[in-house]
Amino acid sequence: MDLLLLDELGELPSGRIAVLDDAHGALAAALADRTSSSVVAHSDSLVNERRLTHLGVEIAADLTSALVGTQLVVLRLPKSLDALDEMARTAAQIGANDVRLVAGGRTKHMTPSMNAVLATSFEEVRASLGRQKSRVLHAAGPKAVKQPWPQQRHHDDLGLTVHAHGAVFAGTRLDAGTALLISQLHHLTDTEGTVVDLGCGTGILAALLARRFANVTAVDVSAAAVASARLTTSGSVDVRRADGLSEFADASIAAVVSNPPFHVGTTKDSTPTLKMIKDAGRVLISGGELLMVFNAHLPYLPRLKALGRTNILVRDNHYVVTRTIRD
The missing domain is CATH 3.40.50.150 (Vaccinia Virus protein VP39)
Structure with missing residues (x-):
């Protein structure tokens, strides 16, 4: 999954990159090695957050501080559509004007509803080809959306x-x-x-x-x-x-x-x-x-x-x- 996500990122931006809910820090560590850009990580779980502290990347205590000004958001797709909606809306609202979102998941856990959720906040949503039972969703072109969360x-x-x-x-x-x-x-x-x-x-x-x-x-x-x-x-x-x-x-x-x-x-x-x-x-x-x-x-x-x-x-x-x- 992590390798597929990294392969799908394309050219990395010169600006801020946010990594969300990276359970073991592999994504954040790989991105920090690949770019001189600022990499910030946020995990909803304190247990997972503590695993990230040794990576030398910025740790954000909440979603808003993680996503403000970001050009690229990388995440594993959450189980909850509401969680995905808040992530996408927050990125579209406070990310950079050209912010894009790349989200990976196991194909068996992915549904068309995830595409629809992302399409609420982004103009363009597409899915990658599947590989090793996983797939990646790409979202770009942030919309002017309202924020109903919380x-x-x-x-x-x-x-x-x-x-x-x-x-x-x-x-x-x-x-x-x-x-x-x-x-x-x-x-x-x-x-x-x-x-x-x-x-x-x-x-x-x-x-x-x-x-x-x-x-x-x-x-x-x-x-x-x-x-x-x-x-x-x-x-x-x-x-x-x-x-x-x-x-x-x-x-x-x-x-x-x-x-x-x-x-x-x-x-x-x-x-x-x-x-x-x-x-x-x-x-x-x-x-x-x-x-x-x-x-x-x-x-x-x-x-x-x-x-x-x-x-x-x-x-x-x-x-x-x-x-x-x-x-």
Whole structure:
């Protein structure tokens, strides 16, 4: 994939080049070696961002600072069309007048809708020939487009306006898993200690928890999620970009509430959640609580029971909500 992208770039510009969501830094490193132009990298994931720090290229903390004034944007196609739309619109709005975008993906994950999304922001969109089960989309000729990101929606049933950038799971919607978890928040014990919304996404859970608890912290590895949650919670919550619970001290948290992801990009991966459950054992105080929702088929119950006394609070056709008391 990376080699195909590099082969499809054509003549490199003399100006700024942005590399987006380069998971391991191979693209950014290769471009930095090929040109004397300024190369800036931005990854939504903090884990991926930390892999880029040794490359000697500029690291941008957010999409806007990465794309301002860029002549060339290079990326792997995201799973989310909303994420692609925000990238394309931002590039068309604040990139150079001649900015072009080159995006690669596995053919099996690509759809005509991706071309349509790019065509909203660029005059010319074309696809490369396929190679090794991959393909590249080229977009050039930026249009004068509006910027609807972040979007917002008011939920009357929650009394809450939800804000969302394109890369955040579920956007401004209330997904079914989070809704089921909300129905069980009353099981949490009253506490003056810290309550953490882990993997906070748009910040819905954190905003609701802040109505009851004085010390709520929202954590997510995603820059887009953190920016969204700060808007949704309106300053009522400490929102942090962090890799899970790694930045919390031992026995420092009274409760963790989480609707954890089970995909990394297009790949199902339970590893981050299994790590989170293990780390919860470190950061929770004795008698602390872990309230979690997850798809019923995922292998979390044995790990939760090893952590402490675990009860299933509710389940439906898809999801289970559990409450674990730290031994």
